[in-house]
Amino acid sequence: MTFRVSSAHEEAGERVYGVSTKAFLGDEDGRVRALLLVDVEFKDGRPQEIEGTERELPAQLVLFAMGFTGPEKPGLVEELEVELDERGNVARDDTYASSVPGVFVAGDAGRGQSLIVWAIAEGRAAAAAVDTHLTGSTTLPSPIKPTERPLTV
Template sequence: MPQPGADRPLTQPWPTYPMLFRVASAHEEGGERVYAVSTKEFLKDEQGNVSGLRLSEVEFKDGGFHEVPDTERVLPAQLVLLAMGFLGPQQEGLVEQLGVEVDGRTNIKRDRSYMSSVPGVFVAGDAGRGQSLIVWAIAEGRSAANGVDAYLTGKPSNLPRPIEPTDRPLVV
């Protein structure tokens, strides 16, 4: 994507979260931000260590990103960190072994009591909600405890239940 502007775009009115150019403490440590590029290849040195990225500039048109001709270049690098966002809990291992159902975003499905499709298996936080803030995970953990208590005792729980599994922030 291109570098965001300093002012709220008209296409992102309040209360939407605007795409603005911001400088966080991590950016103040140095480094260069590169916008509207597509990595084509990871380059390595003689020992097999990362030595750079082959990339080219892209532009958004006709609903997709298209390479800008004659813009390919190499960006030297010794370390590459992939920040791809939350892609749901890892399916291999526990999720597969339990056989719980997942939704279209690979998060574990749960009912109103935070129980998964497998009786006695409860899920709260990022595994069921998707990537979110720790305060949501804490609230969901407390609400899930209510569901676990009711399941184990066979009667309604007196534990707090601050949120529903489907609750969302007021501003998304």
């Protein structure tokens, strides 16, 4: 992990870790006045609220910067009925194949949020797997396995 300081921190921005936002609280005019937070701890891979830790964090403006939050379930994922892994991504095997025959997954939908270079490499490797599935062999390169992870974060 790399510890970074942004301009917001240099301007007295506060770092808050291990919390979950339960609600946005408004004033009498409907403007945001605070966030209702609760401390969480991870148990069995999921955040669990710690009883008695609810508190308000004053706010006048809230901006959402969520990034990739997983493949959208309504639509193709639900219609295909592909299995999901414990993180909510499309589950896949060593050949990028999903639980549905003939359906392959690469990039963020299978790996989770990551760098574009991983998505490109996985797309190429998945193309080789699809070629093999369709023709029985391939001459396409397969640069990485779906389980490979970067050496550093």
